[in-house]
Amino acid sequence: AQSVTQLDSHVSVSEGTPVLLRCNYSSSYSPSLFWYVQHPNKGLQLLLKYTSAATLVKGINGFEAEFKKSETSFHLTKPSAHMSDAAEYFCVVSVLSGGTSYGKLTFGQGTILTVHP
């Protein structure tokens, strides 16, 4: 069975410092992985996705993530945090839904990022 684990429920950084949000996945085959962001009282927005084309994936707003098969990880990073980055972030794995060729998304529990001035 496929699953995803976000290792930190809360991360707090100062503005201008690096951001690291950790995610490990479990999959019996090469997965498709995503990071979504949810700002307060908003829907989820796609930050970036891994589709096996390249292990380092660049997303919106300066975020990037590196797929490491040997470590089964897909950590999200940003060199310099901005106040507007404060939100909840979800690591997501795509699972082929039984009997179909469509990937059903399985969400991690989320990491709340707080950015201090």
Add this chain to the structure above:
Amino acid sequence: DAGVIQSPRHEVTEMGQEVTLRCKPISGHDYLFWYRQTMMRGLELLIYFNNNVPIDDSGMPEDRFSAKMPNASFSTLKIQPSEPRDSAVYFCASSPFRGLYNEQFFGPGTRLTVL
């Protein structure tokens, strides 16, 4: 494109009442999803449709919940009768078909409070 549209954005109702949530997916998307988000359980998939046909409703909590998609541009999630434990944010999402590498586009959600 306006994105996924959900209505109402907020709903407050009393226990026992019927609640209907509505969703308009992005035009051209073949898949539509209903999710529920709570502090305790996180984000849960309730049901999803492909070309207006329900494919997997294993996440629907009980018979009080039902979902329909009468056409490609409209879906409803109904709770009858509603209970306080149904209080949550309900999201609708839609997606084109891209196999394993699908990206889902989420609506802004409906915050439901059942008193």
